[in-house]
Amino acid sequence: MKPEKLSDIKKELLSRSVPELTDICLRIAKYKKENKELLNYLLFDSDDPLAFGEKIKTLLEEEFKALQKHYYYSTKSLRKILRLMNRYTKYTGNKQVEIELSLWFCNNFLQYADLRTSHKPLQGLLIRQLEKISKILPKLHEDLQFDYQSEFEDLLHKADSQAKWISKSLYM
Incomplete structure (x- = not known):
């Protein structure tokens, strides 16, 4: 059919x-x-997508706090967080919410994940999010671009100093 x-x-x-x-x-x-x-979402939360983004952050914050230290299990948990985050972001259809959540994910990744590991799948999660942010930034309004660009640069500087496998020059 x-x-x-x-x-x-x-x-x-x-x-x-x-x-x-x-x-x-x-x-x-x-x-x-x-x-x-x-x-x-369409009935109750579509009026304010940024507030919906905050609800998503609150929901997923517990997942980050419960993240295990072993690279295999933390990779699985981070994939689950990303899957949920992307699903909820898809509902909004708003690039600002998408970049807001991606920046939040990267900051929490740097805070909670084991950055000393050489586990490629774990590293790839952060790298793909950074690439995603760098692709979304030019699609935003100029004022938002300026705000998020500075936040993105701060994130890159933080990632470059904490993880030896990240080079901020690749994303600038």
């Missing part, structure tokens, strides 16, 4: 009544947790 195009679905939704739309939304939310979370 092949799903219809989004334009066809939109036309069909416009022809439906409000009670029918409510039933459709509730039915969609019932089958997948992500659909329910997205619906929850």
Whole structure:
């Protein structure tokens, strides 16, 4: 069975009544947790995406505090944190929230993760986030770019001094 195009679905939704739309939304939310979370965001949190970002930080802060020291387990936990963070960021569709959370993740990574390890997957998590930030920065408004650029440079300086495998010149 092949799903219809989004334009066809939109036309069909416009022809439906409000009670029918409510039933459709509730039915969609019932089958997948992500659909329910997205619906929850759209109904209750979409007014202020930055406040939603703060909620995400609070939620994931406990995960960072419970991070194990062994590189294998900390890598698994950090991947889980990133997966959740990316899922919630996808709901907002806001680049400012995305860069805010990525900077927060990198700062917590430097604080809680074992930076002396040579475990490549663990190192790759931080490196990919730094690359992601450097790609998102030019897409922001000029004022936000200036603010986040200085925060990013501070993060790079901190990472360069704490982790011998990070070179800030690669991201400048």
